[in-house]
Amino acid sequence: MVKLEHKQLSPKIYNLKGWINLVDEEELDNLFKRILQNAAFKILNCSSYKFPVNGYTAFWLLAESHLALHSFTDSGFTYIELSSCNFEKAKIFKKLSEELKYEVNWDHNILCCEPAFIKTE
Numbered sequence: 001m002v003k004l005e006h007k008q009l010s011p012k013i014y015n016l017k018g019w020i021n022l023v024d025e026e027e028l029d030n031l032f033k034r035i036l037q038n039a040a041f042k043i044l045n046c047s048s049y050k051f052p053v054n055g056y057t058a059f060w061l062l063a064e065s066h067l068a069l070h071s072f073t074d075s076g077f078t079y080i081e082l083s084s085c086n087f088e089k090a091k092i093f094k095k096l097s098e099e100l101k102y103e104v105n106w107d108h109n110i111l112c113c114e115p116a117f118i119k120t121e
Contacts, residue, residue: 009085010114012085012087013065013083013084013085014084014090014112015081015082015083015111015113016081016084016090016110016111017079017080017106017107018107019078019079019080020077020078020102020104021103022077022078023072025056025058028058028069028078031100032069035093036062038096039089039090039092039096040089041060041062041063041064041084042063042064044062044063045061046058046059047061054073055070055072056071056073057069057071064085064086064089066083067081067082068081080104091110094106
């Protein structure tokens with residue numbers, strides 16, 4: 001019998017949101033797949049959709065959560081949103097994205113989100 005191991009994680013998600021001045025679907029796919037791999041994220045699946053007139057959405061399901069891209073072709077920008085339960089990998093992702101030849105503007109530093117419970121007496 002195979003014993004499965006698991007890692008106990010605290011309920012925290014690290015979020016990173018921003019914009020890149022790139023809308024080419026193939027280039028976006030290649031760049032962000034490479035960044036995810038170089039940041040040591042485990043890619044479980046990827047799905048994308050090109051809208052008939054313009055626009056593009058891509059989503060990577062990660063063992064550590066997910067990455068989503070949404071392009072706004074007319075403006076020349078793509079929205080990036082990474083959610084990760086691994087802070088170190090999120091930091092590497094941010095650093096690697098800032099080294100691209102394209103300008104990436106993050107809305108903030110990596111934010112931590114934890115559940116908040118209201119206690120009633």
